[in-house]
Amino acid sequence: MAAELDLVVRARRAIVDGVEREVAVGVAGGRIAVLATSAEPLAAARTVVLDDDEVLLPGLVDTHVHVNEPGRTEWEGFASATRAAAAGGVTTIIDMPLNSIPPTTTVEHLRVKQDTARGQVLVDVGFWGGAVPGNLPDLAALHQAGVFGFKCFLLDSGVAEFGHLDPDAFAAAMRETARLGALMIVHAEDGGLIDDTALDGRHYAGFLASRPQAAEQAAIALVVDQARASGGRAHVVHLSGADAVPLLRAARADGVDVSVETCPHYLTFDAEHIDDGATELKCCPPIREAANREALWAALAGGDVDFVVSDHSPCTSELKQRGGGDFGVAWGGIASVQLGLPAVWTAARARGRTLADVVRWMASAPADRVGLAHKGRIAVGADADLVRFAPDEGLTVEVGRLHHRNPLCAYAGRRLAGVVRETWLRGATVDDTPRGRLLERGTR
Template identity: 50%
Template sequence: MSSQPWVLASQRVVTETGVREAAVVVRDGKVAAVLPPSEVPAGLPVEHVGHKVVMPGVVDCHAHINEPGRTEWEGFETATRAAASGGITTVVDMPLNSIPATTTLAALHLKAAAAEGHCAIDYGFWGGVIPGNTGELDAMVSAGVTGFKCFLIHSGVDEFPHTTREDLERALPVLARRGVPLIVHAELTPDEQPPQGDTRTYRSYLASRPRHWEDDAIRMMVELCRLHRTRVHIVHLSSSDALPDIAAARREGLPFSVETCPHYLTFDAEHIPDGATFLKCAPPIREAENREKLWEGLARGDIDMVVSDHSPCTPALKHLDKGDFAAAWGGIASLQFSLPAVWTGMRERGHGLESLVRWMCRHPARLIGLEGVKGSLTPGADADLLVFDPEASSVPEASQVRHRHKLTPYAGRSLHGVVERTYLRGERIYAQGEFSSSPSGRWVRRPDTA
């Protein structure tokens, strides 16, 4: 890290008080000040980017990196380089799809060892709540996990079994005492059924995971949040029918938050062709009217944030040759493209840069306990900065995809917003297709568990 202070200035800096002309003073990897350009101390080197936007780095608290154990799906080196090129400066890895799953202290140590020295950006880890591992939770919090994830339905991998309400009744008091959140894959059904009929049709897959699965699960989690006062966060909200229950929980003052993902805000069921298994995810992408209600929920504040849910696999597991939604792995590769995908939808609906930073930087940082450290340009925060051109557009080609595998629904799609430079703690790690020579990402823990 350079100790030489320097300044990044622009006519459009997204500050805590709005978008304005400003200069960000960087010292020792931190934001030292955000000043009017005329007040920059003499003698400091200044990089002025004109009308390009300077904003905080994106905080993505939902990505499946899969290493160790399924590194052929994705790994820390490829995932974090893709993230850096997409403006993400902090990522939190999910506890499943790696082998072993991050459900014990020993598994957490293995995950941390696999990541160390290989990450282009800062990173954290979610632990997992599964049946029978309540005794591991305290030690994992002390070791630095961000919080814990559970599934209320089969996770897709046998290493990460789903929890019952009884399992959660045992785990939630521990999480409440330690002050860490439970993040929940909220689908609940007593009689899970695979797609019926012609499983090449998207209609069959959509019908196999109805909205009420999410709605029922969210109602149960509101009840448990009320009982235990544990922070509960719903991941990848797909069903807009759940928004009234979410809003009611907020009015009640419960510690309850929600995210959605770029694919739910971009695509719609009516335009997913039969056999297009690269768009299979769980919960599923729903109808256009549902998508627009999710946007409305974001605008109202019922939905807190947008994160990628980057969940790649080897192309063979998507069964593209057969186009079989029943057989295909569910997950969308999106880490590199989440920022421009969301900004594209925001432009179309009249949302501005301040909302972008709130939904993709500040609120995710708050969830992981790093508000004021990540995701903002407040003095004392890490100098994780982007130079972003919100007017530019691109059509990503497969050759430009930096994930381990090139299969993503964003390839070939026109996207607004181009990340020109990415800085991590004041050091430039990405600029116009080029990366710094060595990865400098660090494990970032919740401040109360560091």
């Protein structure tokens, strides 16, 4: 075996099987071929020894990224998004079906997206399909074509070309995805409970009041009901309101197949410290109060929230600052794919959590939910997607050092812990060479 290895990475500290341990990782043909101790001799074409202040992590898996190309490439593109991902230790992303034009709602549109991405990506990229009014007959073909599941909205998505499903259409889509065995991922807010009359220009308090936790709870109750009725698989994206956690816990105790994610910004920021006019922190659902943030942390630590993904949702600076800081008209979304790991690690260690926890939340758990068992872990047979991470090195976020397309970031000036020093994709250091692959569900 040793004679066939392309690379050996030796680390005094690594996250393997949910614990921190010493390891020597042998790589052959882009996959992990052997795990050994540092005392075992392994010969390879190249050997890398991590410094004592570094920890070897598996590449993170971010299943919630809006790339926006084609159609809104001025917002973000495959080259810039995957460069930012790699710089943040993310080696696999799954692209959301909306904000690009065309949206990924037919096989023809999927092929457009794949053709656009091909030859540009620095990390591996998969694709979600979209469930919108009128495309129910397209879901089976999209599933066959390899999308990882289907995204839908239960209220206005914010872009005209990606309509939302009313309760009847959502029920029909859940029956179809259940028949296919596909995962339905849902933006769960009830539009009937959104109160635009509460909006108050530049005042964040008005924006927060306009999107109450009750809107999330009502929509999540619908998701749970339809997952139960159809026997299908459902996933709630970007949970911001912790009040919905007991509902999700009870549903899962009853055997309903429903999972839930949250995002670094909900675990980092709080409404009490968002300045008026700071629309760089506008997202939907909104960042809520500090007590709610701590309840989300408790749910994550207790296993009621399954994993953490970025919801990287960039736009142009003009759209983000539209209205001069008016929360009612500025685009909602936070660009953070490069910063998710240090943001979550900074907050996690302050609460007594470990790097093993972070790896579970940001690598293995999202990979498992979407069927990527060969990603997000340091294990024999897995892709050799690895990250050289210095957990104690600090950084101050400088927007000019970020790789996403538009120079605007909610974390600007924030002090974080943890620096990614090198990222490997299938055993090769990620540089400017587009070595990423386009992934399809069920294939390696």
